[in-house]
Amino acid sequence: MTQVKLFQVLALSVLALLLVRELFELRRPSVSRGFAFTRSMAWLAAALAIAFPERITKLADLLGIGRGADLVSYLFILAFMATTFYFYSRYVKLQRQITLLTRHLAIQGARHGPEPAPPAS
Amino acid sequence: MRSFGDVWMVIAAYNEGPRLGHTLTAVCQCCPNVVVVDDGSRDDTAEIAARHPVWVLRHPINRGQGAALQTGIDFALRKGAQILVTFDADGQHSLDDLERVVEPIRAGRADVVLGSRFLGQTVGLRPSRWLVLKLGVVFTRLVSRIRVTDTHNGYRALSRHAAQTIRIQQDRMAHASEILDQIQDHGLRYCEVPVTIRYTEETMTKGQSSWNALKIVGQFLLGRMIR
Numbered sequence: 001m002t003q004v005k006l007f008q009v010l011a012l013s014v015l016a017l018l019l020v021r022e023l024f025e026l027r028r029p030s031v032s033r034g035f036a037f038t039r040s041m042a043w044l045a046a047a048l049a050i051a052f053p054e055r056i057t058k059l060a061d062l063l064g065i066g067r068g069a070d071l072v073s074y075l076f077i078l079a080f081m082a083t084t085f086y087f088y089s090r091y092v093k094l095q096r097q098i099t100l101l102t103r104h105l106a107i108q109g110a111r112h113g114p115e116p117a118p119p120a121s
Numbered sequence: 122m123r124s125f126g127d128v129w130m131v132i133a134a135y136n137e138g139p140r141l142g143h144t145l146t147a148v149c150q151c152c153p154n155v156v157v158v159d160d161g162s163r164d165d166t167a168e169i170a171a172r173h174p175v176w177v178l179r180h181p182i183n184r185g186q187g188a189a190l191q192t193g194i195d196f197a198l199r200k201g202a203q204i205l206v207t208f209d210a211d212g213q214h215s216l217d218d219l220e221r222v223v224e225p226i227r228a229g230r231a232d233v234v235l236g237s238r239f240l241g242q243t244v245g246l247r248p249s250r251w252l253v254l255k256l257g258v259v260f261t262r263l264v265s266r267i268r269v270t271d272t273h274n275g276y277r278a279l280s281r282h283a284a285q286t287i288r289i290q291q292d293r294m295a296h297a298s299e300i301l302d303q304i305q306d307h308g309l310r311y312c313e314v315p316v317t318i319r320y321t322e323e324t325m326t327k328g329q330s331s332w333n334a335l336k337i338v339g340q341f342l343l344g345r346m347i348r
Contacts, residue, residue, distance in 0.1 A: 050272070096290060096292075102188070105157065112177070113172060
């Protein structure tokens with residue numbers, strides 16, 4: 001049987017605490033259940049990868065990557081890129097909403113200079 | 122100079138206090154329908170505009186030239202505008218070209234008329250800016266598949282139909298590329314006419330730096346991906 005390393009004990013303890021916290025969060029009505037569930041799955045996946053590194057290495061072998069750590073790194077980079085693009089997209093949409101609001105206020109507050117306004121056609 | 126009673130001039134202005142008064146004095150002599158959009162300026166741009174017989178709209182916060190133009194266009198359309206002209210606040214554009222810019226719309230030959238400094242003239246254009254503008258032409262031909270000689274010229278005329286069709290979502294300087302993109306996408310009829318652009322030390326200092334072109338390209342391409 002593989003000897004449990006100190007890092008595994010520490011990391012799994014932290015992840016277990018996070019999972020427990022998510023379970024409590026899920027009971028609160030104001031919390032988005034989908035988001036809390038996604039986070040729980042991420043913590044669980046991390047815990048499994050840390051608890052059974054040899055399985056990850058086998059999976060990496062199957063995919064022709066070599067080391068399990070490399071597979072985790074690649075997955076992390078992909079997740080990071082997807083998250084970055086998602087949040088950039090959200091940011092752009094939020095900016096557009098701010099512009100629409102600004103435009104609405106500007107048009108509502110339109111005023112004409114000293115001479116009478118020309119009749120609108 | 123003849124009157125342009127059928128034209129609505131849309132002028133986006135950001136911190137243009139020192140230059141706007143002169144521009145508006147000239148514009149108001151020939152055009153009774155003028156919309157100035159003060160894009161959240163920190164100076165007295167709005168106050169100076171309000172001294173002239175023009176409509177003044179104020180963005181409470183700065184949103185960029187593209188956003189300000191769309192605000193002015195929306196307002197002019199609500200007022201029933203049939204022909205809209207976008208015009209720079211800093212005096213770079215010449216009113217002598219206005220007749221040439223609106224004529225194809227009046228004649229029904231085009232939905233959009235684009236001013237071109239490369240068909241017309243430039244006064245005081247630096248070589249570095251010339252190079253950036255030419256690279257912009259090549260980029261636009263590749264990305265937007267539209268053959269124009271000048272891609273970032275703010276002097277343009279739109280028919281009511283074109284103004285209703287084109288929606289500027291690029292709030293900042295990439296709006297010029299976006300307009301060309303939409304002309305092509307919506308199959309709008311367009312033509313270019315020669316115009317004169319006058320650069321001064323002041324306008325060159327306030328204007329976009331040549332390096333900013335890269336930022337504009339990035340904003341345009343990323344914005345294109347997000348609908």
